[in-house]
Amino acid sequence: MDVRAQISMVFHLDKCIGCHTCSIACKNIWTDRKGAEYMWWNNVETKPGTGYPTKWEDQSVYKGGWKKNFTGEISLRGSGKYKGLLNIFHNPHLPVIDDYYEPWTYKYTDLIESPEGDDQPTARPISLITGEPIDIKAGPNWDDDLSGTPDYARNDPNLASLSPAERDAMFQLERMAFFYLPRICNHCLNPACVASCPSGAIYKRGEDGVVLINQKVCRAWRMCVTACPYKKSYYNWHTGKSEKCILCYPRLEAGLAPACMHSCVGRIRYLGILLYDADKIKDAASANDDELISKQMNLILDPFDPEVIKDAKSNGVADTTINAAQYSPVYKFVKSWGLALPLHPEFRTLPMLFYVPPLLPVMASVTEQSKEQTEKFDSIAKVWNDKWLYDTSTEELWQNVERARFPLKYMANLLTGGDENSIKSVLKKLMAVRIHRRRVTVGDVSNQKADKVLSDVNLSSEMADAIYYLTSLAKFDDRFVIPPAHREQAIEMLEYTGDTRGSAGFGFKEKPSRIS
Amino acid sequence: MSLFNNFLFIGLPYAALVVFLIGTIYMYRSAKFKFSSLSSEFLEAKSLFWGSVPFHWGIIFLFFGHLIGLLIPGAVLAWNSVPLRMVVIEVTAFAFGISAFIGLINLIIRRKTNRRIWTVTSKMDLLVEILLLVEIFLGLWIAYEFRWGSSWFAAVLSPYIVSIFTLNPDISAAANLHWVIQAHIALAFVILLLIPFSRLVHLLVYPLHYLWRPYQRVIWYWGRKKVRDSNGTWSVSKAKNN
Numbered sequence: 154m155d156v157r158a159q160i161s162m163v164f165h166l167d168k169c170i171g172c173h174t175c176s177i178a179c180k181n182i183w184t185d186r187k188g189a190e191y192m193w194w195n196n197v198e199t200k201p202g203t204g205y206p207t208k209w210e211d212q213s214v215y216k217g218g219w220k221k222n223f224t225g226e227i228s229l230r231g232s233g234k235y236k237g238l239l240n241i242f243h244n245p246h247l248p249v250i251d252d253y254y255e256p257w258t259y260k261y262t263d264l265i266e267s268p269e270g271d272d273q274p275t276a277r278p279i280s281l282i283t284g285e286p287i288d289i290k291a292g293p294n295w296d297d298d299l300s301g302t303p304d305y306a307r308n309d310p311n312l313a314s315l316s317p318a319e320r321d322a323m324f325q326l327e328r329m330a331f332f333y334l335p336r337i338c339n340h341c342l343n344p345a346c347v348a349s350c351p352s353g354a355i356y357k358r359g360e361d362g363v364v365l366i367n368q369k370v371c372r373a374w375r376m377c378v379t380a381c382p383y384k385k386s387y388y389n390w391h392t393g394k395s396e397k398c399i400l401c402y403p404r405l406e407a408g409l410a411p412a413c414m415h416s417c418v419g420r421i422r423y424l425g426i427l428l429y430d431a432d433k434i435k436d437a438a439s440a441n442d443d444e445l446i447s448k449q450m451n452l453i454l455d456p457f458d459p460e461v462i463k464d465a466k467s468n469g470v471a472d473t474t475i476n477a478a479q480y481s482p483v484y485k486f487v488k489s490w491g492l493a494l495p496l497h498p499e500f501r502t503l504p505m506l507f508y509v510p511p512l513l514p515v516m517a518s519v520t521e522q523s524k525e526q527t528e529k530f531d532s533i534a535k536v537w538n539d540k541w542l543y544d545t546s547t548e549e550l551w552q553n554v555e556r557a558r559f560p561l562k563y564m565a566n567l568l569t570g571g572d573e574n575s576i577k578s579v580l581k582k583l584m585a586v587r588i589h590r591r592r593v594t595v596g597d598v599s600n601q602k603a604d605k606v607l608s609d610v611n612l613s614s615e616m617a618d619a620i621y622y623l624t625s626l627a628k629f630d631d632r633f634v635i636p637p638a639h640r641e642q643a644i645e646m647l648e649y650t651g652d653t654r655g656s657a658g659f660g661f662k663e664k665p666s667r668i669s
Numbered sequence: 670m671s672l673f674n675n676f677l678f679i680g681l682p683y684a685a686l687v688v689f690l691i692g693t694i695y696m697y698r699s700a701k702f703k704f705s706s707l708s709s710e711f712l713e714a715k716s717l718f719w720g721s722v723p724f725h726w727g728i729i730f731l732f733f734g735h736l737i738g739l740l741i742p743g744a745v746l747a748w749n750s751v752p753l754r755m756v757v758i759e760v761t762a763f764a765f766g767i768s769a770f771i772g773l774i775n776l777i778i779r780r781k782t783n784r785r786i787w788t789v790t791s792k793m794d795l796l797v798e799i800l801l802l803v804e805i806f807l808g809l810w811i812a813y814e815f816r817w818g819s820s821w822f823a824a825v826l827s828p829y830i831v832s833i834f835t836l837n838p839d840i841s842a843a844a845n846l847h848w849v850i851q852a853h854i855a856l857a858f859v860i861l862l863l864i865p866f867s868r869l870v871h872l873l874v875y876p877l878h879y880l881w882r883p884y885q886r887v888i889w890y891w892g893r894k895k896v897r898d899s900n901g902t903w904s905v906s907k908a909k910n911n
């Protein structure tokens with residue numbers, strides 16, 4: 154057993170309100186620079202939708218992640234030692250800026266400098282790359298809230314395996330449901346970006362698992378952009394270096410939560426330590442499709458197990474880190490309660506950011522008859538009657554989940570690699586917690602019924618209360634359990650940041666520009 | 670004339686070599702951030718294919734062709750002793766030369782006509798591209814006009830270049846060549862001189878070591894076990910690789 158520590162995260166999708174505060178917090182700190190304007194290390198996309206960059210999940214186009222060969226070994230899909238070095242002069246799978254969007258600003262000076270005339274002066278959009286006027290074709294979150302044409306949502310790669318009927322059902326306007334998917338770099342255990350970098354500029358920090366790009370070793374071979382299946386490694390066209398989310402490591406080292414997490418309005422984000430067994434990484438990454446999640450869960454270790462603690466100590470994991478692992482909210486969501494799942498486990502990078510799937514779109518609308526819809530329609534406000542839309546009645550206990558309006562297959566494609574049963578079991582647990590809490594707060598559910606629901610999903614009422622607490626009431630310190638950086642090590646960190654470990658995101662010693 | 674020849678074939682090569690060596694070391698130590706291929710594929714990928722790919726494969730073949738002629742002229746002469754084999758070599762080399770030439774022209778056109786690429790173009794990029802274009806053009810001219818270069822290069826020029834590197838310059842062979850060939854040689858040294866200060870540095874850091882390293886890279890601040898070892902000293906501080 155090779156016990157290591159990983160800073161890991163959980164995003165609770167039911168709570169995300171799609172406000173993009175996280176994206177802005179990140180942008181203000183890290184990517185408000187020339188060449189990085191188009192980068193959103195943290196972005197929030199509407200699902201179903203094509204996302205950012207457009208259709209990033211479609212690996213038949215972008216060739217990201219690992220694939221399992223017939224020999225049972227895994228290899229990088231679009232890069233790797235031979236493909237990478239051969240395609241170095243022209244990488245056929247590299248997304249170009251138009252797959253994201255061309256960044257722009259407005260020519261505000263025109264508003265005050267235009268000569269007097271009959272028409273109001275306008276501020277025309279100009280490209281932040283060329284400085285010329287442009288026709289804006291796309292922007293960050295162009296399809297936010299299913300805006301634009303329905304074509305955006307319909308092009309979602311996760312819909313591919315749904316039957317035409319299921320798809321149609323999803324997109325009838327009156328049945329439309331969606332949710333938000335905030336994404337940052339997953340700081341994977343088997344990172345494709347690291348493996349694809351010919352220069353060896355990308356590395357995983359041993360102590361906390363943060364994946365970083367050494368800006369001085371990056372040579373713009375651009376393979377990581379192709380290799381990351383989540384498209385979370387970005388190419389800075391101005392400096393000729395790739396950049397990615399650094400999990401705000403300077404903040405983490407100072408005991409602060411990363412900016413996106415700290416600022417999260419919906420308080421959907423949790424961060425904590427997970428202990429894992431590095432010996433099992435290879436096995437977990439090359440598991441069969443149906444075992445990917447269980448094997449990944451398996452390599453996460455119980456921080457209370459004396460054996461694990463012993464091995465962790467002998468491996469140099471600090472006591473404070475072990476302690477933080479025991480209080481980790483992430484461990485609770487992922488392992489103790491089994492509520493959180495990795496995004497697209499089939500990409501085989503072993504992402505260490507987990508998502509609690511959203512229950513609300515699943516619960517939305519149970520009844521099908523249009524007649525009933527009309528009756529429930531509020532004639533004045535023209536809004537759906539809440540009780541009808543989100544049916545919290547408990548007549549038939551699992552009917553909502555079983556007859557979900559939002560095809561479970563879709564959610565399964567996103568979070569379990571297509572396995573509907575795992576997603577169903579998580580949703581049932583979430584539902585059970587709601588029913589249990591309804592018994593406590595409203596009291597219109599019989600004890601017998603609520604207990605049955607809980608035992609159906611193997612939760613005790615204490616666990617349900619704990620889930621409720623961490624979901625709804627948790628304070629800052631419950632949501633973010635950051636192990637302290639040790640003073641003696643912290644000095645080391647500062648001393649060596651520039652020399653041995655590069656200075657990604659930490660400022661530059663030389664002017665960050667092309668050679669002129 | 671001999672002063673000029675001395676400058677061209679002794680002064681310039683040594684200046685270029687010294688500047689190249691010291692410049693590379695200096696830049697690598699003080700401005701490592703600038704060691705980048707500065708790829709612009711992200712801004713424009715389609716027409717790059719028709720420039721970058723033929724150019725790079727062409728220039729790589731030519732580079733190693735010249736290198737072999739320099740290092741093992743005897744072997745080249747032996748190979749060329751059968752005329753057919755010599756013709757094959759010459760035609761192949763010429764084809765790669767054309768490929769590099771056309772690729773570079775495509776790259777220059779792309780650079781000039783695409784607005785996005787033009788904004789990331791520096792004066793040095795232009796200088797380097799034009800010098801390379803002239804150099805390849807001269808090379809093609811020589812190959813066409815002064816046939817069977819693979820043979821006379823090995824016989825006449827290799828000794829000169831070798832004499833430069835052995836610090837015993839003998840320019841008699843070089844000084845009597847046609848001016849086109851002389852220009853080709855001199856320009857090569859100018860380009861060498863510019864390598865550390867232009868985007869050409871990327872050819873010095875071609876990541877061949879990728880083939881040997883394991884795919885994953887983990888870096889530790891500390892030798893993990895040593896930190897816990899009470900008998901050890903706390904002076905262990907170098908970051909350790911995996």
Ligand code: SF4
Pocket residue numbers: 337338339340341344345346347364380381382383384385386397502
């Ligand atoms: S999400 Fe992408 S960039 Fe982040 S560690 Fe994984 S492979 Fe690398």
Ligand code: SF4
Pocket residue numbers: 168169170171172173174175176197333335416417418419420421
């Ligand atoms: S700040 Fe939080 S709630 Fe708002 S979009 Fe980001 S993750 Fe969602």
